[in-house]
Amino acid sequence: MKPSQSRSMGKIKPCFYRRIFVLLLILFSAGSYGADSPWNGKSAAVSLTYDDALGVHIDNVAPVLAQNDLLATFYVTSNSWPLRSRLDDWRAIATSGHELGNHTLFHPCAGDKPGREWLNKELYLNEWSEQRYIGNLNINNTLLQALDGKTERSFAYPCGDTEVAGKSYVETITPMFTAARMVGGTPPTIDKVDLMRIPSHMVMGDSAEKLISLVEAGIKNHTWVVFLFHGVGGEHGLNVSKEAHAELVNYLGKHKKDVWIAPVTDIANYVKDKQKAKK
Numbered sequence: 001m002k003p004s005q006s007r008s009m010g011k012i013k014p015c016f017y018r019r020i021f022v023l024l025l026i027l028f029s030a031g032s033y034g035a036d037s038p039w040n041g042k043s044a045a046v047s048l049t050y051d052d053a054l055g056v057h058i059d060n061v062a063p064v065l066a067q068n069d070l071l072a073t074f075y076v077t078s079n080s081w082p083l084r085s086r087l088d089d090w091r092a093i094a095t096s097g098h099e100l101g102n103h104t105l106f107h108p109c110a111g112d113k114p115g116r117e118w119l120n121k122e123l124y125l126n127e128w129s130e131q132r133y134i135g136n137l138n139i140n141n142t143l144l145q146a147l148d149g150k151t152e153r154s155f156a157y158p159c160g161d162t163e164v165a166g167k168s169y170v171e172t173i174t175p176m177f178t179a180a181r182m183v184g185g186t187p188p189t190i191d192k193v194d195l196m197r198i199p200s201h202m203v204m205g206d207s208a209e210k211l212i213s214l215v216e217a218g219i220k221n222h223t224w225v226v227f228l229f230h231g232v233g234g235e236h237g238l239n240v241s242k243e244a245h246a247e248l249v250n251y252l253g254k255h256k257k258d259v260w261i262a263p264v265t266d267i268a269n270y271v272k273d274k275q276k277a278k279k
């Protein structure tokens with residue numbers, strides 16, 4: 001080795017270590033969730049979900065989403081009249097890129113819980129067998145596939161109920177869906193997401209300010225905020241005004257820089273990849 005080479009190596013060394021340090025830093029950042037922008041490079045994630053296949057979802061929701069170029073998840077109960085009577089409209093919703101999620105064929109719920117007086121006895125999930133219930137979900141998946149051509153979708157527990165015949169069915173349906181949405185709970189950070197138990201905020205007469213404040217909290221806490229809507233401008237007892245809903249959607253349309261707004265399955269697949277990489 002020439003003395004000049006040795007001198008130059010001596011000069012290179014600190015630079016070399018600096019490079020290694022930077023490389024390690026990059027590798028470390030890639031392996032982590034990214035402290036300030038863990039959600040696909042954004043501070044928070046938001047999913048807008050609409051349950052029970054109502055006509056107002058076609059008439060009052062889809063146009064506002066389209067104006068803001070946003071995609072959502074519609075949890076479809078195929079026995080609903082607005083689904084059966086407006087198949088072309090639902091097909092158009094799927095073609096626009098929205099997710100059609102499974103919300104069972106008949107919407108059975110536990111009949112032995114308080115406040116379930118409205119429920120038809122035929123739909124008492126606590127009196128169904130698991131086999132009957134899974135068949136119900138399979139047929140709904142098939143109907144939805146006939147509408148959107150997809151074999152991958154998420155699920156929303158009807159009435160938030162996770163038991164059939166007194167036993168949890170969460171594990172049984174895990175291979176059938178990308179994720180499953182619960183009713184209620186606290187928005188999780190990406191490392192805390194349980195894909196078969198995704199919390200949601202059920203909207204009941206909320207003001208636009210209240211809805212927007214939940215997104216702002218998501219941005220601050222880096223969480224996945226999932227909104228659960230039923231009626232939007234009517235058609236369901238659990239309702240929000242058309243105006244408040246539009247104000248939230250318009251707000252989201254203006255904050256795409258900070259918030260990743262996407263259907264549940266898109267975000268669930270992202271979470272799955274990140275959680276796998278972290279293991």
Ligand SMILES: [Zn+2]
Nearest residue numbers: 051052158159
């Ligand atoms: Zn429902």
